[in-house]
Amino acid sequence: MSNDCNASKSTRQHAEQTQEDKHMSNNHSSNPPSYISNIVDLLKRIGINNITSMEFDTIISILYDEMSDRNLAESLSYATGEDYAMCLNRVYTVVSKNGISLKEKARMQIILKNNGYEDDIW
Template sequence: MKNIPESLLSTSALLTESFPNGITQDEYKALIFILYEHMSDRNLSEVLSFFVDKDKIVISNDIPKHCTGQGLQLEMIKNVQENLNRHGFQEWIDED
């Protein structure tokens, strides 16, 4: 198991609680879109690498493709956002 940096523990906890059964490819894309404005590319790629079967470099390359939401289904974005909200997304945002 990879060691999660202390600075990403609350993000990791949010994702663990929000997606206890793992993150699908569509959820992954929606998460990039939703989390992008709140995290650096480096931190976003690092934390997602703990939850999806992709290397940080691959995730870093995916970020520009998905951060605009282009090509994503609005229903998926809405579902992921609601799931995050139920598990403390606003509190996570307010931590900073």
């Protein structure tokens, strides 16, 4: 029984590592997975590559309340073409600082909503 448990754990770890390797490869020649495709489309519609650093951080802050760290980083990676690990680091940096003003959040929420964002988009 112990061997089955260890084998199952090993299989899970391998699957998680394989998924992590996929993220780290930054090979976005394919479409994003269905579980984040709505967010990736939204980020592209708002021109995620053409916004200020403060706006980018504000969007992270808004979406962080509704997404896991990794799904948010993966969405950002697909939308921007940036490396997954860099996006995940940015997510961690933004949420640890907590320096986004309510006024800026409200302004960016309007932009997001005007481009199809809903609180339960994904």
